[in-house]
Amino acid sequence: MARPFWRGQLRLALVTCPINLTPATTERDKVRFHKLNRETGNRLRMQMIDSETEDVVDRDETVMGYEFEKGKYVTVENEELDKLKIESSDVINIERVVPVDEVDWLYWEKPYLLEPDARGKGARSTVDIFATIREALKAKEVVGLGHAVIGRRERPVMIQPRGKGMMLLTLRDPDEIRKPEEAFDDISDVKIDKDNLHMAETLIERLSGKFDHGMFEDRYQEALHKLVAAKQKGKKIVFAEEPARDSNIVDITEALKASLRGTTKAANTNNSRASPKTRPTARGKSTRKRGKHAA
Numbered sequence: 001m002a003r004p005f006w007r008g009q010l011r012l013a014l015v016t017c018p019i020n021l022t023p024a025t026t027e028r029d030k031v032r033f034h035k036l037n038r039e040t041g042n043r044l045r046m047q048m049i050d051s052e053t054e055d056v057v058d059r060d061e062t063v064m065g066y067e068f069e070k071g072k073y074v075t076v077e078n079e080e081l082d083k084l085k086i087e088s089s090d091v092i093n094i095e096r097v098v099p100v101d102e103v104d105w106l107y108w109e110k111p112y113l114l115e116p117d118a119r120g121k122g123a124r125s126t127v128d129i130f131a132t133i134r135e136a137l138k139a140k141e142v143v144g145l146g147h148a149v150i151g152r153r154e155r156p157v158m159i160q161p162r163g164k165g166m167m168l169l170t171l172r173d174p175d176e177i178r179k180p181e182e183a184f185d186d187i188s189d190v191k192i193d194k195d196n197l198h199m200a201e202t203l204i205e206r207l208s209g210k211f212d213h214g215m216f217e218d219r220y221q222e223a224l225h226k227l228v229a230a231k232q233k234g235k236k237i238v239f240a241e242e243p244a245r246d247s248n249i250v251d252i253t254e255a256l257k258a259s260l261r262g263t264t265k266a267a268n269t270n271n272s273r274a275s276p277k278t279r280p281t282a283r284g285k286s287t288r289k290r291g292k293h294a295a
Helices: 078-083 123-140 180-186 194-207 219-232 252-273
Strands: 006-012 015-023 064-069 072-076 091-093 096-098 108-116 143-149 154-162 165-171
Touching: 006 123, 006 143, 015 123, 108 123, 108 154, 123 154, 123 165, 194 252
Parallel strands: 006 091
Antiparallel strands: 006 015, 015 108, 064 072, 091 143, 096 143, 108 165, 143 154, 154 165
């Protein structure tokens, strides 16, 4: 389990509970490349260069600066930022509760695991308070809204019960959102052919199924892993041919008919291949051995 990167308090009115936040996502299994010197094969380092003197500046000789006029800065030290605290630096106060459907998913940004910080004296009481807040939100079918300082920025957050714990999602500022309704205003209104609509609905019905995590497999990352593994073993790389691209100009009626024929044929093929005791399954997860993926 990843180490919590934020510790503080969750507050509901006068009720407080120590909590931990941990990122809910990770990219540790992604293939990552380093920049190398093609001649020597040595790894390259990034350097900071003084824009006037062109001298190389070491990291411990740098300071942050805010440009208030062209070429004029006020400098800020890390120690000053560390001392710059507001309430939400350590306390997430549930300021309002709303039905989850009222928070458009366009505002959802990054998810975090929210758990009770049940360490030392009072651990049992901490878990009891945490569970009470969680179950109260769940019973009322609402989420809590508040603020938290994450990454030296105060962000609006949403707190939602999930199983034995809770999730915290940072929310985007409205200025960061392009309203779909405004963007879609330019799409022309058209009269849809009823027969085409019926065929499209039938096609959608045939594609309906349960949500499957197997669909999240990143085939490009899979190809990268195979490329790196082949190079490690000195094997010859065989690249797949680029697939032919369909023309953008299509007859929608003929395309829908062909699609329906294709789904019917695929279903019949799968049924004939499947034995009575087995069912076709989604592509399984890769069994590749994970390791260091740096070039």
